[in-house]
Each structure stands twice: as structure tokens, then as C-alpha cells.
Amino acid sequence: MSRVKRLQHTSVPMPPGGSDAARAFYGEALGMPEIRKPDGLRDLTVVWFRAGEDGDEVHCFEDATDGPRTTSQHLCLEVEDIDWFRAQLAERGIPTEETETIYNRPRFFVRDPFGNRVELTQILGDFV
Numbered sequence: 001m002s003r004v005k006r007l008q009h010t011s012v013p014m015p016p017g018g019s020d021a022a023r024a025f026y027g028e029a030l031g032m033p034e035i036r037k038p039d040g041l042r043d044l045t046v047v048w049f050r051a052g053e054d055g056d057e058v059h060c061f062e063d064a065t066d067g068p069r070t071t072s073q074h075l076c077l078e079v080e081d082i083d084w085f086r087a088q089l090a091e092r093g094i095p096t097e098e099t100e101t102i103y104n105r106p107r108f109f110v111r112d113p114f115g116n117r118v119e120l121t122q123i124l125g126d127f128v
Contacts, residue, residue, distance in 0.1 A: 007056060009048075010075045012116045013063035021113035022047045022060040029092050030077070030085070032058065051077055060114075074109065074117035082106045082122040103127045 014022055026032045032049040035057065045062040058075065079085050089096055089110055097109040099119075107121035 006054065009057035009059055011059040011061055012075060012112065012114070013065070014047075014060045014112075014114045016045070016062050016064060018060070018062065018114055019045065019047050022049075025094075025112045026058060026060065029089060029094060031088075072117075074119050076107075076119040076121060079120050079122055082108070082120060085120050 023034060026047075026049045027034050032051055035048045035050050037044075037046055037048050047060045049058045049060075050056070051058050058077075086096060086108065094110060097111075099107060099109055102121075104125040104127050105121050105123060107119055110118050110120065112118055
């Protein structure tokens with residue numbers, strides 16, 4: 001029997017012309033390196049970012065309908081130092097949203113420039 005190995009990527013919508021804003025948020029504010037999109041996608045307006053060292057990716061794609069489909073839709077990024085990211089985002093004037101506490105999982109939400117929810121969490125140990 002085969003199994004799912006990991007989440008390889010997630011895709012988030014951005015409005016037409018949103019590539020620079022995606023680079024500013026994911027690339028600069030969150031420090032995620034941009035990666036080259038495959039040649040087969042050269043005609044599509046997508047911007048890809050590396051999320052960590054395991055090959056995980058975030059793909060921002062143009063969508064004329066613009067924005068998330070539900071209020072609970074989000075992606076979650078595990079970070080090494082949640083307090084550093086909170087300060088980094090505050091320094092850039094990017095507001096954060098507090099949420100319910102999960103034991104050993106300090107976390108908060110932020111919105112990317114297109115209104116997509118992004119959860120940042122630090123995993124300190126098992127939750128109960």
C-alpha cells in the first residue's frame with residue numbers, strides 16, 4: 001500500500017498584476033526564496049516560493065475572481081521563531097490576527113496582500 005509522503009505545495013490566488021506584491025510578502029516579509037517556475041508554465045502568471053528545506057512550495061497564481069473562497073481557508077507555515085516573525089511583520093506594518101491557543105503550538109494569522117489567510121506556527125512539542 002502506498003501512502004502520502006508530504007504536502008508538496010499549496011496554491012493561493014492573487015489578482016492580475018499581483019506578482020510584485022507576492023514577492024514583497026512571501027519573498028521579503030516572510031523570507032521565502034523565489035524559485036523558478038517550470039518551462040512548461042512559462043505562459044502562466046505564477047510565482048513560486050520555497051517553504052523550508054524539505055522542498056515544500058507556495059505557488060501564487062493569477063485569478064481574476066481575486067481572493068479566498070471562505071473565511072477559514074488558509075495555509076500554515078511552520079517557523080523556527082514565532083516571536084521573530086511577529087516582530088518582522090510588525091516592522092513592515094503588516095497586522096497579525098491572534099487566534100485560539102493550542103498547547104505547544106504558538107501561532108497567529110496574517111493576511112497576504114491579496115486577502116489570503118496565512119497561519120504561522122512554531123512547534124515546540126506534542127499538543128494535548
